[in-house]
Amino acid sequence: MSTNNGYAPGLEGIVAAETELSHVDGLKGELIIAGFPLARLAANATFEEAVFLLWNGRLPTQIELADLKQELAELRPLPIATVDLLHEATKARTNPMDALRMAAATLDLGSGSADSLTTAKMIVARVATIVATTHRLRQGEEPVAPDPALSHAANFLFMLTGEAPSDARVRGLETYLNTVVDHGLNASTFAARVIVATQSDLVSAITGAIGALKGPLHGGAPGPALDTVFEIGRADRAEAVLQAKLDAGERLMGFGHRVYKVRDPRAEVLGAAAEQMFRADGDMALYELAKSVEETAVRLLAVHKPGRNLQTNVEFYTALLLHGLGLDTDIFTPTFAIGRTAGWLAHCFEQMKYGRLIRPQSRYTGVMDRVWVPIGQR
Numbered sequence: 001m002s003t004n005n006g007y008a009p010g011l012e013g014i015v016a017a018e019t020e021l022s023h024v025d026g027l028k029g030e031l032i033i034a035g036f037p038l039a040r041l042a043a044n045a046t047f048e049e050a051v052f053l054l055w056n057g058r059l060p061t062q063i064e065l066a067d068l069k070q071e072l073a074e075l076r077p078l079p080i081a082t083v084d085l086l087h088e089a090t091k092a093r094t095n096p097m098d099a100l101r102m103a104a105a106t107l108d109l110g111s112g113s114a115d116s117l118t119t120a121k122m123i124v125a126r127v128a129t130i131v132a133t134t135h136r137l138r139q140g141e142e143p144v145a146p147d148p149a150l151s152h153a154a155n156f157l158f159m160l161t162g163e164a165p166s167d168a169r170v171r172g173l174e175t176y177l178n179t180v181v182d183h184g185l186n187a188s189t190f191a192a193r194v195i196v197a198t199q200s201d202l203v204s205a206i207t208g209a210i211g212a213l214k215g216p217l218h219g220g221a222p223g224p225a226l227d228t229v230f231e232i233g234r235a236d237r238a239e240a241v242l243q244a245k246l247d248a249g250e251r252l253m254g255f256g257h258r259v260y261k262v263r264d265p266r267a268e269v270l271g272a273a274a275e276q277m278f279r280a281d282g283d284m285a286l287y288e289l290a291k292s293v294e295e296t297a298v299r300l301l302a303v304h305k306p307g308r309n310l311q312t313n314v315e316f317y318t319a320l321l322l323h324g325l326g327l328d329t330d331i332f333t334p335t336f337a338i339g340r341t342a343g344w345l346a347h348c349f350e351q352m353k354y355g356r357l358i359r360p361q362s363r364y365t366g367v368m369d370r371v372w373v374p375i376g377q378r
């Protein structure tokens, strides 16, 4: 932790909330989500089970799970004004993360008096519909209406293509959504908590969190990470391309983390899921290339920033897995938001129940006692 008389740039090392939602141990490379080691939750839970777990602190019974699935399915269709907005955003060539932020802000249109839990379900259900609708419109295709018979993950893949996805693809996406569902007090979660801490509302909190997630230092890295793998193209070019980026002062996307000083445990889970997906598709070339790029990047970063322990983070294998699932690069970060929305909302509930107004202080470093110069004399 680097503090200077109570000042910690970037709040590094500061504990600003207590939570029962997830535990991140950056030195051991451990992530616990509501009591489950990540690998156990990610591989076994449906996304709806993960949502219930985070919002209730326990796994659902069969009836509770069936009820939640049905409620989410019924809440999927978007208000007409939201669809109209997405048409406008597409015409204006708005990037999908900005379109998601704009559309998310409209989500309580016409349902302003709903209770928090119904609003939260509506947000989880509709964020996926917004991302799929944006994708279809950007492809010049009509949006695909949600299918209430499908699970959240299966329906999202269905709305992207209009075709029923294979079980393996649904499992791959579900593993991804569970893996990113929550992760301590990351920047977007903190943003959401700050917003509800003022007794503002859930739609405002999620809209703000989406804005925070967009940046390349947070959720915006997987697209550029995959671009780098494609740019490298062949394992024997990895060292030269990556070294040139470092020499030019660029950051290698998908590497380094504020908390993890060892390999991000999510990279482990997503790497295994990606390997399964590429193996099932019968073409391991991209997976093998990515493994080699990862090994080279970690080796070069150790020389470039000795002692910083810059290791693979979640975004590197996110890129590979989502690409393997057939998603376009420009909806990688919005798809991250589909999973993380459930975690943001769980943190909002915690904050609303136990939290205080979040209001840190700043240290003034400006001038004191300035002389006022009237406008005519300037």
Ligand code: ACO
Binding pocket: 010, 216, 217, 218, 219, 221, 250, 251, 252, 253, 254, 255, 256, 257, 258, 259, 301, 305, 308, 310, 313, 314, 315
């Ligand atoms: N490539 C090259 N250099 C790096 C990288 C990287 N990926 N990551 C950190 N560094 C360097 C920094 O330039 C800095 O050097 P300096 O102290 O000489 O200026 C040093 O290592 C420490 O980096 P900080 O930015 O202080 O580390 P911080 O904890 O603030 O940053 C972050 C973490 C933002 C994730 C950083 O590692 C990074 O930019 N990575 C690339 C982007 C990325 O993958 N983002 C996704 C993160 S995962 C997530 O949010 C879901």
